[in-house]
Amino acid sequence: MADRHVDVLLVGGGAASHACAVALRERGFPGSVLLVGRELDPPYDRPPCSKEYLRGERSRDATYLALPDDVEVLTRTSVLRLDPAARVARLSSKAEVSFEHALLATGANVRRLAVDGAQLDGIHYLRALGNADAIREDALGGASGGTGGAAVVVGGSYLGTELAASLTLMGKRVTVLMQEDVALQRAYGRQAGAWFQALLEDHGVRFVGGCDLAGFVGDAEGRLAAVRTSRGEELPAGMAVVAAGAVPDVMLAKAAGLDIGATGGVRCDAALRVAGVEGLWAGGDMCEWDSALHGGPARVEHWEVASAHGRTAAAGIAGAPAPHAEVPYFWSDVADWVSSEYVGVVGAGGWDEEVVRGSLDEGVFSVFQLRGRRVVGALSVRRGADLDEARRLIVAGGQLPPDALPGT
Numbered sequence: 001m002a003d004r005h006v007d008v009l010l011v012g013g014g015a016a017s018h019a020c021a022v023a024l025r026e027r028g029f030p031g032s033v034l035l036v037g038r039e040l041d042p043p044y045d046r047p048p049c050s051k052e053y054l055r056g057e058r059s060r061d062a063t064y065l066a067l068p069d070d071v072e073v074l075t076r077t078s079v080l081r082l083d084p085a086a087r088v089a090r091l092s093s094k095a096e097v098s099f100e101h102a103l104l105a106t107g108a109n110v111r112r113l114a115v116d117g118a119q120l121d122g123i124h125y126l127r128a129l130g131n132a133d134a135i136r137e138d139a140l141g142g143a144s145g146g147t148g149g150a151a152v153v154v155g156g157s158y159l160g161t162e163l164a165a166s167l168t169l170m171g172k173r174v175t176v177l178m179q180e181d182v183a184l185q186r187a188y189g190r191q192a193g194a195w196f197q198a199l200l201e202d203h204g205v206r207f208v209g210g211c212d213l214a215g216f217v218g219d220a221e222g223r224l225a226a227v228r229t230s231r232g233e234e235l236p237a238g239m240a241v242v243a244a245g246a247v248p249d250v251m252l253a254k255a256a257g258l259d260i261g262a263t264g265g266v267r268c269d270a271a272l273r274v275a276g277v278e279g280l281w282a283g284g285d286m287c288e289w290d291s292a293l294h295g296g297p298a299r300v301e302h303w304e305v306a307s308a309h310g311r312t313a314a315a316g317i318a319g320a321p322a323p324h325a326e327v328p329y330f331w332s333d334v335a336d337w338v339s340s341e342y343v344g345v346v347g348a349g350g351w352d353e354e355v356v357r358g359s360l361d362e363g364v365f366s367v368f369q370l371r372g373r374r375v376v377g378a379l380s381v382r383r384g385a386d387l388d389e390a391r392r393l394i395v396a397g398g399q400l401p402p403d404a405l406p407g408t
């Protein structure tokens with residue numbers, strides 16, 4: 001016998017759960033809603049962790065997301081076990097909660113790199129507000145040993161570039177160590193990536209590309225002194241932040257016997273119903289759903305996608321399930337130097353053609369990504385209206401004639 005019953009249990013206190021709670025009430029859903037999150041903080045805006053919050057420009061409270069008063073929130077509480085058939089969850093408080101519907105939205109954890117020296121002081125990972133606090137403290141506390149304020153960021157994707165920009169503004173001399181030849185190459189392609197890298201270089205960031213992290217070297221006190229590359233180079237650094245991607249958190253889902261897909265997320269149908277389980281939904285970074293737009297199973301780690309998933313799940317819970325059909329949208333702020341926006345359904349298939357609109361030289365441009373003459377993605381810098389067109393073309397899905405999408 002469970003200790004209590006709720007109509008909707010939201011597992012995880014991130015973007016997907018938050019959006020689901022808000023959307024349920026907006027839809028007039030009258031039932032009880034309980035959100036259970038294991039972090040110290042109530043649901044908050046995660047993207048500022050590498051941006052304004054990290055730099056101390058936004059307070060902790062200002063990152064908190066508003067929730068309807070009649071949504072109950074438990075912080076510092078984990079869902080330890082889930083029995084999907086009985087529809088009962090066991091919490092770390094030992095309480096057992098039965099539910100009609102549950103949304104699994106446990107997000108992702110950082111990908112940790114097991115290399116020599118990984119235990120040294122001064123090595124950071126970034127996922128939560130607390131990680132941002134520790135990075136800020138190190139960066140502003142002059143944690144550079146004899147390295148003259150040098151910091152290394154491992155990883156050249158959006159998180160790596162945002163971190164490099166923020167740490168530079170905080171007075172560090174930053175080197176980015178990355179596998180890619182140019183920053184942001186995997187998401188934005190080589191030519192746009194080179195443009196972003198040049199912008200960061202103009203602000204003093206150094207890049208060491210085409211190379212892996214080999215290990216960390218410590219000083220006599222057990223603090224980081226240098227970062228070793230796979231080419232044998234040693235980059236002096238009193239602190240390092242590893243931004244090497246995230247791994248969907250499917251521990252709870254796996255233990256509950258749920259199907260995990262090839263992307264590492266929990267398998268869901270197009271309306272985000274967990275495969276084969278009545279009353280169970282999933283959303284956000286840990287959800288792999290059947291996406292008509294992607295042409296198959298997809299998993300995406302973007303804030304707006306997690307929020308949109310929450311809304312799709314809310315529709316289903318409220319009795320109006322429908323396929324999740326929003327084109328994934330993503331943005332990234334490299335300090336206040338530049339913002340980029342992106343829409344796309346690229347997935348593992350990549351793209352084979354790029355069409356540039358505007359001018360990279362002038363810093364006002366879009367890059368459309370095409371696969372087999374079909375638009376599958378678009379990046380925009382200061383040309384946001386192009387993304388509306390890209391969205392339309394992605395949804396339409398047809399092949400473009402050879403002369404379509406000329407650069408202007």
Ligand SMILES: Cc1cc2nc3c(=O)[nH]c(=O)nc-3n(C[C@H](O)[C@H](O)[C@H](O)COP(=O)(O)OP(=O)(O)OC[C@H]3O[C@@H](n4cnc5c(N)ncnc54)[C@H](O)[C@@H]3O)c2cc1C
Nearest residue numbers: 012014015016038047078079106107284285301302303306
């Ligand atoms: C530093 C940083 C910057 C980012 N910047 C951007 C950006 O600029 N643009 C963008 O589009 N995206 C950005 N992202 C990605 C975006 O934040 C994520 O895609 C989004 O947060 C995913 O939401 P979610 O609800 O799936 O999971 P999360 O936000 O990760 O929330 C999941 C929550 O569930 C909790 N949890 C896990 N297991 C349990 C359990 N068993 N019981 C209870 N609670 C549990 C976790 O602790 C976590 O709090 C950024 C991510 C990071 C880390």
